[in-house]
Amino acid sequence: KAGVTQTPRYLIKTRGQQVTLSCSPISGHRSVSWYQQTPGQGLQFLFEYFSETQRNKGNFPGRFSGRQFSNSRSEMNVSTLELGDSALYLCASSLEQVRGYGYTFGSGTRLTVV
Amino acid sequence: GEDVEQSLFLSVREGDSSVINCTYTDSSSTYLYWYKQEPGAGLQLLTYIFSNMDMKQDQRLTVLLNKKDKHLSLRIADTQTGDSAIYFCALGGSSASKIIFGSGTRLSIRP
Numbered sequence: 001k002a003g004v005t006q007t008p009r010y011l012i013k014t015r016g017q018q019v020t021l022s023c024s025p026i027s028g029h030r031s032v033s034w035y036q037q038t039p040g041q042g043l044q045f046l047f048e049y050f051s052e053t054q055r056n057k058g059n060f061p062g063r064f065s066g067r068q069f070s071n072s073r074s075e076m077n078v079s080t081l082e083l084g085d086s087a088l089y090l091c092a093s094s095l096e097q098v099r100g101y102g103y104t105f106g107s108g109t110r111l112t113v114v
Numbered sequence: 115g116e117d118v119e120q121s122l123f124l125s126v127r128e129g130d131s132s133v134i135n136c137t138y139t140d141s142s143s144t145y146l147y148w149y150k151q152e153p154g155a156g157l158q159l160l161t162y163i164f165s166n167m168d169m170k171q172d173q174r175l176t177v178l179l180n181k182k183d184k185h186l187s188l189r190i191a192d193t194q195t196g197d198s199a200i201y202f203c204a205l206g207g208s209s210a211s212k213i214i215f216g217s218g219t220r221l222s223i224r225p
Contacts, residue, residue, distance in 0.1 A: 006156075035215075042215060045214075090157065103159070103213065105149075105156035106156050107156040108155075108156050
């Protein structure tokens with residue numbers, strides 16, 4: 001069974017640009033969460049989607065947004081990129097009904113802003 | 115807000131047991147997880163424990179939960195070079211919502 005797929009794996013953008021990252025969850029998983037990982041701040045929750053609805057949002061500026069499609073695939077968008085947005089962005093999916101099994105993470109998209 | 119703390123580094127000799135510790139502030143979490151992150155990779159769920167359990171064993175892994183002291187630990191028996199990674203303690207609630215992660219413990223193995 002395929003895991004969580006994130007594309008692209010690596011991305012280099014210029015300050016001020018915008019970027020869209022994609023996440024395909026495990027088949028059958030309807031919950032998708034996004035996290036930002038940086039050396040200084042560690043893993044920080046961005047948002048969570050379930051059945052195309054945002055259920056939780058972390059403490060990030062409005063430049064960070066996301067959405068989920070009817071096939072559970074999710075995208076996150078960062079507009080007006082800043083140098084501090086350089087990070088590993090991780091997506092995780094889970095089965096709503098089996099919460100105890102936790103989340104399955106993708107390998108991440110490493111974004112570098114120059 | 116909830117705080118999850120881990121020591122940053124741990125070095126053990128190959129073949130010895132590794133014990134990675136985690137303390138937390140909020141005792142309302144229902145699920146407590148241990149994740150492993152290898153270089154350049156995402157997070158791999160190693161094991162989890164429900165908050166009403168004290169211990170869980172899974173092959174070389176033993177998780178101990180002390181609810182009174184709000185302390186969670188992961189013991190890896192017979193540590194191998196392949197166990198070199200960053201280990202994250204994480205807490206989750208009763209709904210499929212955000213997980214709070216610790217800062218991670220980098221485990222290094224010496225020969």
